[in-house]
Amino acid sequence: MAGGGSFAPPALCRKPREAAISHSPSAIVTHSSSSPAPAVSFVNVSRHFGEVKAVDGVSLDINDGEFFSLLGPSGSGKTTCLRLVAGFEQPTAGSIQLHGEEVANLPPYERDVNTVFQDYALFPHMTVGENVAYGLMIKKVPKPERDKRLGEMLELVRLPGLAGRRPSQLSGGQRQRVALARALINHPRVLLLDEPLGALDLKLRQQMQIELKAIQRQVRITFVFVTHDQEEALTMSDRLAVFNLGKIEQIGSPAEVYEHPATAFVAGFVGVSNLIRGEIAQAITGSAQTFSIRPEKIQLRDLGQPVSGDEYSVEGRIRDVIYLGMHTRYLVELSGGSDLTVVEQNLRTTSMDVLAARGRAVRLVWQKAHVRPVGN
Amino acid sequence: MNTKLISKYFGGLALASILLAACGGAATPAPAGGPVQSVGTGEGEVSIVAWAGYIERGETDPNYDWVTQFEKDSGCKVTVKTAATSDEMVALMNEGGFDLVTASGDASNRLISGGKMQEINTSLIPSWSKVDPRLQDAPWHTVGGKHYGTPYQWGANVLMYNADVFGNTPPDSWNVVFEETTLPDGESNTGRVQAYDGPIYVADAALYLKAHNPELGIKDPYALTRDQFNASLDLLRQQRALVGRYWHDAFIQMDDFTNEGVAASSSWPFQVNFLQFSGVPVASVVPSEGATGWADTTMMAIDSKHPNCAYKWMEWSLNPKLQGDLAAWFGSVPAVLDACTGNELLTDAGCDTNGLGSFDKISFWKTPTTDCGDGRMECVPYHEWVTNYIAVIGGR
């Protein structure tokens, strides 16, 4: 059960950022006027398990045809939100609408949504074909029609010829595709995906990310995608919502969320950020307002190199060097005592060069435009 | 009172003993010499294979103890191995290592003919003269004039009936359990009578036919020709329609008389005593046709390691106090008639209640074989009694 158990009640009463929720300025998908209502709409939805507030006053609109991700650490309430859409959970309070229709008290089998489960949830006693065609069988679609659509679906997920196998005879990636085909065969208006790639290895996961995206463009169905992997969310989503402690911290396009994190949590969770606060912030910017700066935005320069007017700079000493092949991560100790992370592409340097940098005093420089003030 | 009746439940154990017996060593040949000529001092112990409840040392009820005193007097420590069925007794004795066995009439002859028992020198047993003379030469322990044991106890399969149902016209015939009839309370006996579910009950039917169908020529209900046997089975099939449930467990039968409205059945004095003691209005009779019954004998193994103690026990087993106490405990009749008077536990009426007066009307149990006992070898053997009686109870 998502959201339960390890979830801790919020210590601070955070209010969702008005700005973050109310506008979604750069939604990539423009939807037709024939479907004015959002595909999924949450209005002040809460789901409490006893004392635990798994979902706590979430409001959210997902547009028709969008690839929308719910991103957050485990226990942040994202999976519970998904289960609320599917109908496996009923909200404690609030309204849930699918295409303008109130569904809060509809059972799953009366909702036009389908789910790809984290563990795939393939029926072990059925063949792949029976699994995929299950929804059609339940709807009493005639056998020839069923077989035709089954064939199409297996084609779509690139598993033709495996209809006779048992799920136990398939690899993880293949099971994943079967689960996807099974959920798509009913042509739902919204497809829910609960960390579907979590069990796959890195290579396969990246391949499936591309495929999923391609399939979504092909079938033009709203995808609601739950993940804790920020890279995955950034890669695939049209928009995403960042969850923390049962609430939404920020909603926006990947670029917005990455470039303009609304809160310190978002800045830290989406990508890597250096958070600079207090006296050091004062020393750099002249204001004690906490700000974030992405490691890849920081340049390493030798001491004494010039700094232009639209740049901030601070001096430090390279405490550690982590060589990562494509790039190198430097941990730089500032004179105030805190560390900053800097990432540089290994354009010309070799591993020998970068490792020799350890202990060197350096100047860190970044564009003022890349600094994001964040809430505390 | 765990009698052999109850312990039939545990007969499954006997299967194991049969297997063991099948693998057991060969019998040691009988010694050429005759019986023991004198009894010396005890060897310190004696082991007895017995029915449950036959050798009591006061552990169930302190009033019933006939072992402690013997051990004190003789210095022979008694160990008892209880057996559930006659077959188990035979198997145990074949295994060896025991001195004595309280064998019933069906086991005793098998043991004697198997060469497992030794002749008893009755002159070494002073109380032999006190044994009911009708038992002294009984064929189940006397072969070719030789005695192979001392009689222990006997009992009859009486007709028990509900006194309220029969009122002042008590039954005097087994016909109330064999023929459909209206009982004195005005209702049919259908569904209100019982019969024993052991195949030996065929003999009860034969005994009834012996009296009522003399043209069949039945002499011994345990030696039946094919025609006599088939006639008995027909009678039993007729009885099947009357019997709700057959009994094999004394406590179940007592419960059926108490809670199921059973009016009449063949039974043992034990159940009669017990039910009367519990206030259930039952009485018993040995009907005019007579009854079947059983008689047990204390017999001595041919390879007994403790013959002196064994002789001391056989002598002790015949003392009136033990005989009377045991008869009261087991619902049986003592082999020593002196036990019938002056025994506190049995009371003076006890022997009559348990069937003493009916001795002549009782056909004692023995294993049917092809040997008809009169030179003919065409009688129906016991294993056919089993298969056929099972079929009758099953409605065939």
Add this chain to the structure above:
Amino acid sequence: MATSSPTRKSLWHRLSTFFYLRPGLTLAAMLAAPLLWLGVVYVGSLFALLLQSFFRLDDFTGQVVRRFTLYTYSQLFTAANIDIMIRTSGMAAAVTLACALVAFPVAYYMARHAEGRAKAALYLAVLLPLWSSYLVRVYAWKLILAKEGIVSWFISQLRLDWALDRILQLPVIGGPSLSVSMLGMWLVFVYVWLPYMILPIQAALERVPQSLIDASGDLGARPAETFRKVILPLAFPGVVAGSIFTFSLTLGDFIIPGTIGNSSYFLGQAVLSHQGTAGNVPMAAALTAVPMVIMAVYLIIAKKLGAFEAL
């Protein structure tokens, strides 16, 4: 952890290492005793028993003739014995069916709804009867079902005696009273073996992931359809496991048919009679082979139905 000094290690230490490096030997040492038990005591005695069934009883002497023959098996198929086999398997089948029907809802509740204390209490309630003597429980049922017992009393209080009488007048299952009828015996069998059905079904249901049930509903199946298409097929191995218990336990029981019912023989009683009093060990052994064959057929059918695929 390797110590640098190669000095003497304790015997225990060396023994542990010896066995650690030889997993085959460890396994052999561990299994020797149970295998010996299984092979010699269990299979051995079974073999000795079956061997007996190929001997025969000599009609004349009443002795077992130790020479190979199929005579005893040919004697097995008399009308009376076939009656016994049909009666016993029929009862076993009826008991199994009833146990499955009663056990399933209980097991379902235990596996999918009850939590914490309620679950522990249910476990206790299911297992508690097994802690008391089987004989005592059967005797107790005899009293409960007796003509003057509590069930009859209760039914007469409800003024339904006519219905009970009507049922007891039915052929085969009826009799003078519940306690003297096949119907009563069936009730007692169902009661006595029910825990053996509940527990395997409960275990099987517990192994069905919630996500499968969610998935079925998600794909449009109503709860009844989900039950039929997903839960039941997945719990079926548990039902089969339970039915193996109830079926074989009923096949072999000789105490209930001897206490409740109309005294018609069941297989166990027939074995006891032939062996216990008649000394016809070959026939008893042959009769023992009957439930073995019935169970073998049963297991083959169960396997064909795919009951063991999820084991």
